[in-house]
Amino acid sequence: MGAPGAGKTTVGRIVARRLGLPVIDVDDDVLEAAWKMPVAAKLAAVGGERFLEEEGQALCNFSASGCVVSLTGSNPLHAAAMRRLKESGLVVYLDVDGEDILQRLGAMKVNRIVGQEAGASVRDILLRRKPFYEEWLDVRVLCGRGAAAEEVAEKVVEAVERYRDRAADAFVSTRSAGSAASDPKTHFSDVVIEGLATDGGLYVPKRGFPNMGAPEWMRLVDMSYPERALVLLEKCIHPADVSALDLRTMIFKAYGSNFSSEAVAPVKHLHRNQYVQELFHGPTASFKDLALQLMPQLFAHCLPQMCNYLVLVATSGDTGSAVLDGFAGLGAATDARRTGVLVFFPEEGVSETQKLQMTGHRGSNARAVGVRSDFDFCQRSVKRMFGASGLTGHLAVEYGTVLSTANSINWARLLPQVVYHCSAYLDLCRDGVVSFGDPVDVCVPSGNFGNAMSAVYAKRMGVPIRKVICASNHNRVLADFFATGEYDLRGRALMASRSPAIDILKSSNLERFVHHVSDRDGRLVEDLFAHLDTRRHFRVAETLLRRMRREVQAGWCSEGDCLAAVRSVHAETGYLMDPHTAVAKVVADRLQDGSCPVVLCATAHYGKFAPAVFEALRMENIPEDPVEQLRRLGSTASAPGVHGGVMTCLQESGRRGHAVCPADYGALVEEVERMIQDSFLKVM
Template sequence: MRYLSTRDEKISVSPSEAIIMGLAPDGGLFVPDDLDEIRVDYKKMIKKSYKGMAREIFAKFFPDLIIEIPDIVNKSYDNKFISKEITPLKGNDDIFFLEVFHGPTCAFKDVALSALPNLMKSAAKKIGFKDKILILTATSGDTGSAAMKGFSDVSGTGVIVFYPREGISDIQKLQMITQEAGNVRACAIRDNFDAAQRGVKKILSEEKNIACGISLSSANSINIGRLVPQIVYYFSAYKQLVEMGKIKIGTKISFTVPTGNFGNIMAGWFAREMGLPIGRLICASNKNNVLTDFLLSGLYDRKREFYKTSSPSMDILVSSNLERLLYFTAGSQKTSEYMRELETKGEYRINMEELEKIKQIFYGCYAEDDEARYAIRDSFYSNNYLLDTHTAVAYAGYKKMLDEAKEPRIPNVILATASPFKFPKAVLTAIYDKKEGSFNGEEGAFTPYNKKENKLTDEDCVKYLSRLTMIEPPSQLSGVFTKKIKNDDLIDKNEMKDYIRKKLQDVMGDEYE
């Protein structure tokens, strides 16, 4: 198997090279050259354990690492997730939730970023790559802490994360700026995630080596090594539905995915291409619904107002992984043209034939903050299931889609992408009802309808949320408030490259001279 750039098929590299490079030299994303090579017998696949499925899927996408893959999988998933299923399925006969947030930082990014460091180390050894690797990552909230945790103290690597100053939760920020490992660092920029992502991609495409003996790569889902591990839990969801007796083998199911950068749902597309019976992939957006509009009209227009919402990891106007879908829909030449138009004009429009091809698989829906807030409350009081703000967008969007859809309903799995305790104030506000006398008149009780709300910290809200719901918060979240802040840097977006050079000694340590 070879990996090609989405913008120029003449750029061809091995799987290991694609993992190490992260981004193609022309700014494109790497994709496998032959989808026939990744197809599997899903009936045999779902008889395997989670780790067994991971071994087979990794081997399909990274055949040059086939000898190393068993060790990679063991190192990636042994003793890192609190659930024996890794990604357990919850729900009832109507709606199911695939909980992909039981890793070290309580977000779905952990599933992939527990594997990527091991994939990178093996890939580097395979191709005789001698440089040390500096990982550059832009995050809208969760990728940063997961990347920093995954690469903590991994020899020969360092991580620098850029995140928007405003728009992420206090806990998300604390998870990054309290990381203890010496080879990781996070820095805020005075702009939004899209600016951070553009800056990182620009640096990655322009700077092959940031310094002598140090090469750059990425931990975002633009890196195929980050994306492939996410395919596994789509198979795991199907396996669990069969084992629970909710579906028979061969039944088509759909997935609803809260989506920002289009990576998580693109992993579902690859699972479908591998042979998993997926009928529909439902892309759920928040008020920044550029993807919903695109899936309806074929026009991708980032020239719109940017909204800060209660689901900050989805506050994105440029969804990088959509480029992979464009490549498989329209080819490299047109994808390159579309990306050039997006950069120069801020928009592009695909033709109707291409749009109809995409619509055969994808459906777009969205929910604003008020709808997500109601969804959290409805799910908790109706089904005793607590949603985070991103999963709530998917839940609300899916229910609206059911009202509008004309096609027959099939079993649906919503990807629950983060612990609700990562966004405690928003979730607490959604489920609290002063008419019910919550906390029984206790002094200082949380009242989201008065000025006290603005005085409460995330730490306060975690405690109140736990008491109201009688759910114990994950220790890795409740413990973050007492950790020492390592750094709290803030820069302008045009200072990112200078910041990287200034922090090389700090991040790379003895690896950098």
């Protein structure tokens, strides 16, 4: 299936020859045989609208199996015909570059196609048809500009093989010693729900990340963010788990009017070779929205029918509000009523605005609970619950409830983040900053290493990222690890900072990175992270450390340096950064050599951390009202503007009470059971 001039007939013949199957061309073998006249003559005789109906009816009366069928460019406009085809066949969409199609049609002296009204150009008609192709496809074959028919046919064969062999898209645990995970449930739909592997490891794709060549990447340069996300995620999620049409619906809902920027994750020039990717235009003003506007939809789509699910989340600030907002957006049409969300956050370890965003949420099956400890305790407790067979068994038997997670240990949380790193590079290509193939660096303020790991995966897909720079605040465990090869939590206390979202000592997603650079050595990963769990320490071999440093650099900055960066950037450019972005700026200034552009991940809006920003700017007479604080900061910045979602939260939330529990694992378990009783017992 594809547009006129996409090469369906030529490619169909090559594919049929390779597969040893007969080939049928709908134009020649179906329509002209039925009508006893050339297709062009039929179109001239009956006109476009009547032609489409008669063409569709001819296809409805057509039946074939065990062959390759080349459709006409207009077949997908007839719904009944396409439904009949999909009952017995796999629909492969040849997504060919528009300029290639126009050149081919010109060479064939085709200046008008079916459905083309007077005054409309062929280009306009092709654009209008694309949604019809995307409605009916099972598999997309993205064709680079000027791709030869033999090359496209090879991609078709590979796509069909992938579709048929779902097992090739299975997942394994980072701690799996063999080629299969310890749990046989290893498909995407399983890992979305389970979150954490049964052996305590994290799920990763068995076959690794799909890699795309430069011609394919160049096709994405002029696409919108949702279009880019659709093409990339189709390659990472097997259609047996989420169909192409369902994925398209989810993505366009996730990245629509809920983002204040039409670009979703725009890239802005900051200074010299430095660029900022603004990841805070979502509803909760954090980069977490880029994943958590999509992940709950994937979760609801993959839910088995037999029980309720409680999504447990440990957050250092931003994840909590993003999870609550994302799951609230599921709507009544989904299985939202069988899903509860419980967020644990450090009571004294988040900003006031972050706390208001979480505790101000009033969903029927969602709540946030403060814990009188730090993020690491919250995260450790949640992971402990998943590993406690007595607890999970009790919840399943007593309440019919299964635990899951929306932290970045969940693959469906991490995967959407890969898209915005790809999109940043494509924006630089579109704007002429780089030509595809030119290197860039990416600097990520990181605590749990999920954002940095998603940049590593973007590089695996083919984005020319030279180095991923991991930026820490004074909780510099990652910087120390990449400097020494030693991950040491012994005697190390978490220190509160102005960038609380990265106040983390135990970086969960580092496990995925070690698995990646060790050539998927599950035994090594299990030994290292089991040692970290029991003895709070591990060391990697020098050879492995050298491999890590080839992909990731790491540094840290002090609180004073962070505030100074906010102040100096504002003074020089008028741009106002939040403290996390400032951490990235300081570390990039120190580690990046200036020989290529560097993209700083702006992970949050400054309005979420107003007191720290006021301190950085050395402003006096600060208003007490948080709403007035945000307005004043907005008036001092040339960019970005005031975030509407943060403003609304501050205006509406007020001082609402919320549950707070002690730093006791048993107390957190009691909150889990109480949440299940409140959420599901009334339903049961």
